[in-house]
Amino acid sequence: MREITEANFQEFIQDQPAVITFSSPWCASCKKIARSLEGLSLEFDARVLFGICDISAHPSIAATLQVFSVPSVLIFQKGAVVKRFQGVVSDAAILQTLKECL
Numbered sequence: 001m002r003e004i005t006e007a008n009f010q011e012f013i014q015d016q017p018a019v020i021t022f023s024s025p026w027c028a029s030c031k032k033i034a035r036s037l038e039g040l041s042l043e044f045d046a047r048v049l050f051g052i053c054d055i056s057a058h059p060s061i062a063a064t065l066q067v068f069s070v071p072s073v074l075i076f077q078k079g080a081v082v083k084r085f086q087g088v089v090s091d092a093a094i095l096q097t098l099k100e101c102l
Contacts, residue, residue: 001038004053009061013076017101018049019094022065022072024056029088030071036091037073040098048098077101 004012004020012018021037023030034052041050055062055070065074065081075083075097083097 001034001041002049002051004051004061005058006060009053010079012049012051013079015078016047016049017098018051018076019098020051020053020074020076022053022055022062022067022070022074024054024070027070032088033071033073037094040091040094043095044098047102075101 001021002008002012012020019037019040021030021033023034037050037052041048044050053061055067062068067074069086071087073085073089073094074081075094082101085093
């Protein structure tokens, strides 16, 4: 998964479907979600981009997208948020949403 920063955020979400996990280093649930999404990233290969954004290091991205709690997972299609999950979410829910986007 690619680290998302202010410098690469817009480019990351522009062309392909993209999944960004918003997390923080102290968040145990965030680590669980990150492991799950790493597995999904292998399944979708290059068709979907997967990234992670540390809200402590990059608060402006989280603020712009109104991410107020972690973990939060946002799915983007053509630069727009199409689905938002907060808290621990199942792989099946993310997988279903991604299939709908493709």
